[in-house]
Each structure stands twice: as C-alpha cells, then as structure tokens.
Amino acid sequence: MRYAILLLGAPYSRQASHSALRFARALVARGHGLEGVFFYHDGVHNAARLAAPPQDEPHLVDGWKALNREQGVPLQVCIAAALRRGLLDEREAARHGKQGHSVEPPFELTGLGQLVDLGLRCDRLVTFGP
C-alpha cells in the first residue's frame, strides 16, 4: 500500500514526532511504500538543523534524515508555517536578510499544494498530531 505521513506535532514536546518516525520505519519494514512525510503546524520544528538533543534520547532530526537517505522518502516542510517559526533554508535566509539558516536538505521547503497532492496520490495519509 502507498502511504504518506502528515506530522503536526513539535518534536520532544509531544509524542507525535516519535510515533510518526516509528510508524514510518514500521511501514518500510512491512514492505509498504512511503511516498513522503509532510511537516506542518508545529511539526515543522522537526526540520530544525540545529536541534541538539541529549545523547541518550532519540535524535529525531537525524532520524528523518536517515529515513530519507536509506529509503529515499521526501521530507517536505510547509514553507509558510516554517518561515513564521524561524525555520529558513539558505535561500529563504538570504531572501529575508537573515544570517545563517536553520533548515537544510534533505528537508525541502514547499507549499501546501504538495500536501494535498501527496494525500490524494496515496492510499492512506496518516496524521500525527498533538
């Protein structure tokens, strides 16, 4: 089955991100297709390049990156929700005159149209929220 994930919860404040990442891994282990993860609302914080959790806790940002590296799952972040919350890639940082950037590939800033496309294209869109 073709799945997609919509993640709305902030990392570490809520269980949503941990559950979403575990669900993503379980899908792959069962042989399902995961066509994309879309980060919206407070879920955009999962793309924070500078996240530095204690070493004895799961590193969610690295977890998503590994999922992309190993399975090629696109990691799409709503650009409007991200910019409001201080999550900018290099291009947006330059455009807004900010020093430094807080989002890097494989996370990509994109529009909500991608979420709708993803949801309609897949058999199941599973939402993880607070």
Place this chain on the structure above:
Amino acid sequence: MSEESTRENVADLLVILRHGPHGSSWLREGLDAALVAAAFGRQVSLLFMGEAVTALVRGQQAGALGQKGTAATLEMLAMYDIDTLLVEAEALARFGLAEQDLMLPVNRLDAESLPRLPAEHRLVLTF
C-alpha cells in the same frame, strides 16, 4: 484511480476544523490548507466541529494580539469556490448560536450524519 474516487458523489477534500479562531493557529492553518487545495482546483468541503463553530460568529475582530484572526479568510471562501460549509448542529446548540448569529450560510448536520462524511471524500485533513 480507485473505485471510490470515480464515484460521482465523492469530493476531493474534507477539512475538519475543531479549534476556535483565537488562542492557537490550528484554525488558520486548517483554512490555509483548504484554500490552497481549492486554488489548485480541488473540490473542498469544510466541517466546523466543536469550538470551531465560534469562528463563524458575525462581527469578529482581530483582537489585541496582533494576529489576523480568521474572519477575513472565511469571507474569501466563496471566491475560492468553497461553498460546502458544514456545521455540527450540536456544537452550535452548545455555544448558544443560531443561524442568524453566523456570518455565512451553512448546512447544519446532526450527529448521525457526521460519520458518513469521511467516506464521501477522497482525503480528510483534521485541524
């Protein structure tokens, strides 16, 4: 294309709104998803449940926090051809709201007809 999506009475997207217009960004971000989908030519229905029905109350202002509120967005729905506005009747009653209190014409749905809605849409997003 699946059998379900070719059925005539199945619309593209149902956006379920469950939060009030102030105090969090849930409602605004849910409406944004609906507007974007409609702008891309998708057929969108909105369902206001629980506290979200208060977003439809007439005469709302942005308030003191400098946030935009959602009334202006709701006024734009018609422009985006979003005209299926569904409202949980029980929530209206709970908040003491009658239809003349609302800024837009809506379809009231009783509890029994709510469960049918997800099956009538190809995609459901809940905010």
